[in-house]
Amino acid sequence: MNILLSNDDGYAAPGMRCLHRHVQQLEGLEALTVVAPSHNRSAASNSLTLEMPIRAIEKEDGFISVSGTPTDSVHLALTGLLTKDPDIVISGINAGANLGDDVLYSGTVAAAMEGRFLGYPAIAVSLVLEQGQGVHYDTAGLVILDLIKRLPNFNMSSNTILNVNVPNVPYSELNGWQATRLGHRHKSKPVVKQQDPRGDDIYWIGEQGKAKDAGEGTDFYAIAQNTVSITPLQIDLTRHQVMDDLSAWLQD
Numbered sequence: 001m002n003i004l005l006s007n008d009d010g011y012a013a014p015g016m017r018c019l020h021r022h023v024q025q026l027e028g029l030e031a032l033t034v035v036a037p038s039h040n041r042s043a044a045s046n047s048l049t050l051e052m053p054i055r056a057i058e059k060e061d062g063f064i065s066v067s068g069t070p071t072d073s074v075h076l077a078l079t080g081l082l083t084k085d086p087d088i089v090i091s092g093i094n095a096g097a098n099l100g101d102d103v104l105y106s107g108t109v110a111a112a113m114e115g116r117f118l119g120y121p122a123i124a125v126s127l128v129l130e131q132g133q134g135v136h137y138d139t140a141g142l143v144i145l146d147l148i149k150r151l152p153n154f155n156m157s158s159n160t161i162l163n164v165n166v167p168n169v170p171y172s173e174l175n176g177w178q179a180t181r182l183g184h185r186h187k188s189k190p191v192v193k194q195q196d197p198r199g200d201d202i203y204w205i206g207e208q209g210k211a212k213d214a215g216e217g218t219d220f221y222a223i224a225q226n227t228v229s230i231t232p233l234q235i236d237l238t239r240h241q242v243m244d245d246l247s248a249w250l251q252d
Contacts (some may be wrong), residue, residue: 002031002088003148004077004115006108007094008044008070010242011036011063014069015137017091020063021089022141035077037070037107039175040048042096042249044107045071047113052073054236056081070111078118088151089115092125092164099128099165099219100183100211101234113235121156123147125164128223133168140166143174143228167218167226180229182216215220 003023007016011034023032035056047069055067057074064081066073074089098106099200110125115122127140143166156162163182167174186209196202214220223228 001026001028001088002084002086003029004082004089004120005032005034005233006036006073006077006089006111008037008041008091008111009095010034010039010041011059011065012230013040014097014135014239015095015140016063017139018092018137019125020092020220022138022145023059023148025145031086033086035066035073035074036063036080036219038065038067040068041107042094043105044071044110045105046110047239048072048075054120061203069197070107071114071196073216074111074114075118078120080116086115088118089120089122090125090144090148091115091122092102092144093137093244094124094126095129096126097128097165097223098124098126099185099223099229100213101185103163103182105150109161109163109233112163113233116159116235117162121151121160123164125166127166127168129168136168136170138162139169139171139174141182142171143155147230159235162233163219163229165223165229165231167223167224167228175227177228178222178225178231179220180222180231181217181237182213182231182233183215183220184213186212 035250057065094108103109110123112122189206192204211220219229
């Protein structure tokens with residue numbers, strides 16, 4: 001099996017190191033390649049760098065550092081850097097949740113999406129951290145190891161993205177796995193306005209909203225039960241239920 005790893009926290013992030021360490025343990029692994037941003041590019045979504053050149057530098061540990069976004073990293077890997085196609089693209093382990101509406105902004109999910117765009121099955125994995133908690137990256141690493149081992153029993157096509165969120169608890173405290181749908185957050189808090197040393201106004205994006213649609217069956221609910229949330233994502237954003245009404249309206 002050949003596996004490509006990427007993320008949005010940067011090639012040197014502890015989540016990436018943990019993911020690489022665990023995936024290395026797979027039997028039958030032929031090639032494991034890391035191509036990821038040179039620094040933190042969280043919330044970069046699906047952005048591509050088009051107006052400046054992108055540099056890809058191989059580091060001493062063999063990881064490839066890319067001076068671009070998560071999407072750039074996977075795009076470069078799959079269209080120019082790798083000599084052999086991967087069997088799957090895995091993005092993570094993200095330092096923080098990618099639940100509900102988060103997937104629209106997430107660089108972690110975007111890296112997986114780019115793998116899917118280019119024809120490969122893909123997984124995005126995130127550790128749901130809360131302030132004041134210890135960090136259990138190993139739990140997410142073990143979850144991904146379990147998931148990869150189970151993939152032969154699941155017909156995961158090349159147009160499939162699995163968005164995996166892992167509770168930040170020791171592996172022994174997980175309450176299993178659950179197939180979930182995306183929940184929904186309240187709208188974000190207002191921007192935070194400050195002034196720089198020159199007295200000019202500056203702004204910080206406000207805190208993300210808390211869970212709103214978080215009932216049973218959602219990714220939010222699973223995490224609240226210390227259960228691993230696995231949500232299958234599709235790229236087709238068409239609202240098919242409205243097509244007939246829209247066609248009728250346009251004909252009128």
